[in-house]
Every structure is written in C-alpha cells, then in structure tokens.
Amino acid sequence: MELFAVPGLPEIREGDDLAALIDERVDLRPDDVVCVASTVVSKAEGRVRDYDDFSPSPRARELADRLEAATGDSKDPRFAQAVLEESTEIILAEPFLLTASRFGHVGVNAGIDRSNVADGDLLLLPKRPTESADRIRSGLPADRVVVTDTCGRPFRHGQRGVAIGWSGLPASRDWRGEHDRDGRELGVTVQNVVDELAAAANLVAGEGDGGTPVVVVRDFEFGDHAGSDAHFRDVETDFVRQALREWRYD
Numbered sequence: 001m002e003l004f005a006v007p008g009l010p011e012i013r014e015g016d017d018l019a020a021l022i023d024e025r026v027d028l029r030p031d032d033v034v035c036v037a038s039t040v041v042s043k044a045e046g047r048v049r050d051y052d053d054f055s056p057s058p059r060a061r062e063l064a065d066r067l068e069a070a071t072g073d074s075k076d077p078r079f080a081q082a083v084l085e086e087s088t089e090i091i092l093a094e095p096f097l098l099t100a101s102r103f104g105h106v107g108v109n110a111g112i113d114r115s116n117v118a119d120g121d122l123l124l125l126p127k128r129p130t131e132s133a134d135r136i137r138s139g140l141p142a143d144r145v146v147v148t149d150t151c152g153r154p155f156r157h158g159q160r161g162v163a164i165g166w167s168g169l170p171a172s173r174d175w176r177g178e179h180d181r182d183g184r185e186l187g188v189t190v191q192n193v194v195d196e197l198a199a200a201a202n203l204v205a206g207e208g209d210g211g212t213p214v215v216v217v218r219d220f221e222f223g224d225h226a227g228s229d230a231h232f233r234d235v236e237t238d239f240v241r242q243a244l245r246e247w248r249y250d
C-alpha cells in the first residue's frame with residue numbers, strides 16, 4: 001500500500017467541483033481510496049462563516065462566560081453560538097466545549113475550525129460528510145472516498161486524522177469469528193478501517209500551509225472480511241459519553 005498527496009490544488013472556494021479539480025491532477029485507479037480533508041469539502045460546500053453571522057443566545061453567553069471563568073481566556077459568545085447551532089448535545093461545557101454534531105461526530109467545538117480559512121473567520125464541518133463523500137466519489141474514477149478531519153482524543157496528547165464520512169467501502173472490518181496465531185477465536189475485534197486510513201492520509205496531508213488536502217491511498221485491500229458501517233456510537237451504548245454527562249458540573 002502506498003500514499004501520496006495530490007499536487008497543485010488551488011485555494012478551494014464555494015461552488016468548486018472538488019472531484020474535477022482532483023481528477024485533473026492525478027491518474028486515479030478504480031481501487032484507490034481518495035482521502036479528502038473536510039476543510040476543503042466545507043469550503044466547496046460554502047460552510048465558511050464570519051463571527052457576525054451568529055447572534056448569541058442567552059445560553060451561548062452563559063457558555064462563553066463559563067469557559068472564560070474556567071480557562072482565563074476571553075471567549076467570544078458568537079463562537080459559542082456557532083457551536084450550539086452545529087450541535088445536538090453538549091457533553092462537556094468546560095474547560096472546552098465538547099459536543100455531538102448533527103451527523104453524530106463528537107468533537108471539540110463541534111469541529112469548527114479556524115485554521116486554513118481564507119475567506120472568513122470560521123469553517124463549519126460539512127453538513128452531511130457521508131453524502132459529501134458520495135458526491136465526490138460519483139465524479140471520480142476512484143471507487144472509494146473518505147472525508148477526514150483532524151481531531152483530539154481523550155487519554156492521549158495530540159491530534160490525528162479521523163474519518164467523518166466515507167463512501168464505497170465499509171467503515172469497519174469485522175475480525176470476529178476469525179482466529180489468532182494460536183487458533184483462538186477473536187470475539188470483539190472490529191477494526192475501524194476508515195479511521196485508520198484517515199489517520200495515515202492526515203499524516204501525509206499535514207496541518208499547516210502544505211496545501212495538500214487530498215491524499216490517495218493506493219493498493220489498499222479491504223480483504224475477505226465482513227464489513228460494517230457502524231462508526232459513531234449511539235448515546236445509549238456509549239458508556240464514556242454517559243459517564244462524562246453525569247460528571248458535568250451543571
């Protein structure tokens with residue numbers, strides 16, 4: 001398996017046809033996995049916003065005040081309003097806003113990004129990233145697309161790439177029922193393939209001014225395993241999320 005960045009992509013703007021821009025720059029093969037940073041998907045889909053697009057509700061003002069008290073840094077209530085509008089649930093209100101986005105992804109600040117946004121203050125995540133992945137895929141000769149974002153995680157320092165949308169391959173590879181080297185049957189292992197591809201692609205894409213939001217994964221074989229599209233946990237079976245909610249200082 002090999003990974004390489006698509007060279008020479010321009011600054012992406014609302015209405016740009018990402019698939020066409022990619023297709024012009026690389027000879028894709030049907031079994032390539034094209035990993036696209038959500039940043040450029042959002043830009044193409046017109047998800048750039050300014051602070052002034054958000055008028056803070058009393059709830060947003062209260063959240064901003066709480067964050068400011070907890071961190072000592074000033075917080076813009078318009079930003080808190082943007083996070084609220086993108087979220088269905090606040091999981092942690094301090095010392096940072098951890099929320100569930102409308103499409104199920106849990107992230108800090110609902111994944112709203114302030115880096116690599118040329119035409120405004122804020123960049124919202126794509127509204128429905130799996131539909132974005134479907135759309136990009138339909139314009140490409142490659143049959144597999146993953147939309148990625150850089151995301152933090154509990155228990156570990158640093159951020160890494162995760163998949164927030166995918167098309168043309170299952171999210172996970174199910175190892176249950178297969179055997180280890182001692183013949184022991186695997187009982188629980190479901191490998192999240194789209195997250196692992198997203199992490200590898202994100203490593204190549206970088207985080208700064210590299211200008212390489214699209215990475216091709218070539219010769220990745222899903223193999224002869226059962227697949228599953230389960231990706232974001234349901235609230236009911238997410239014990240960590242439930243525990244955090246119980247421990248929220250409200």
Ligand code: GDP
Pocket residue numbers: 008009010011012013037038039040043113115116148149150205206207208209210211212213214
């Ligand atoms: P995110 O992880 O989806 O939030 O995206 P990042 O802001 O980390 O950017 C990932 C990569 O895409 C970096 O190499 C950026 O320089 C690059 N990038 C971001 N926006 C654009 C753009 O509009 N055009 C190009 N060519 N590269 C971009």
Ligand code: MN
Pocket residue numbers: 039113114115116
């Ligand atoms: Mn960014």
Ligand code: MN
Pocket residue numbers: 038039111113149150
């Ligand atoms: Mn981002």
Ligand code: MN
Pocket residue numbers: 149150206207
């Ligand atoms: Mn990133």
